[in-house]
Amino acid sequence: MIDASHDIPAIALRGLSLRYGRHVALHPLTLDVPKAEVFGFLGHNGAGKTTTIRLLTTLLAPTHGAARVAGYDITTQAMQVRANIGYLPENVRLYDRFSTRENLTFFARLSGVQDARRRVDEVLERLGIADLSNRRVGSFSKGMRQRVGLAQAILHDPQVLFLDEPTSGLDPVGVRHLRQMIDQLRAEGMTIFMNTHLLSEVASSCSSIGVLAHGRLVFHDKVSAIAGYDERRLEELYVSVVRQEDAV
């Protein structure tokens, strides 16, 4: 049983698992992510990272186990979970024929945001993308779409933000811009759970790290606890824990 008081972690998994038919995509996973942390979730292709995010965002129901996000149970309080999380999927879905402002106003109203127009302006300013307001998103680069997607994900001021490979396919300027946004949101107290393949992303943005291999958590620690935690050290660590798992 997970405590539902205010001191609980922003994200708490207890033996959470998922099978697709006979295939175990996620073995029982127990993990806490404290509030206002950026958690980097690493793992090879097919390790189970997206499956974990889909469980925590209530898009999939677990086969076994439980989890709380922002204090709410993902199975019995799915609506409350959804009201308190933002999700930026790898490929952002926007209405190409509409402007940034029109897209965001539509999504803000859909999620019941009060005074949607004012809130959209506020988020555009906060993320430094007011210059994109009146442009149609159909003409946007991947980096611009990601920025609008992030704005969409935080319109309702969620406590917890899930990012699935947020910088995948972005050029260095796009990566830098998104990182700055993530740093800013964390500084404001948001908890961020980020799937990534990039060790540079973990070294620059994350406070703690988990490594998943074949659906099992094979490493979990604070990034600062890894001696000399630069990108190279993280790479050595990543390769060693994934190799150990392969040898089992």
Ligand SMILES: Nc1ncnc2c1ncn2[C@@H]1O[C@H](COP(=O)(O)OP(=O)(O)OP(=O)(O)O)[C@@H](O)[C@H]1O
């Ligand atoms: N809808 C599905 N039906 C059956 N198997 C699935 C389904 N979705 C994912 N899988 C399988 O579950 C496993 C975990 O997939 P998942 O997408 O969670 O991995 P991932 O770590 O996010 O990979 P990537 O880094 O490539 O995005 C993989 O073996 C995948 O083939």
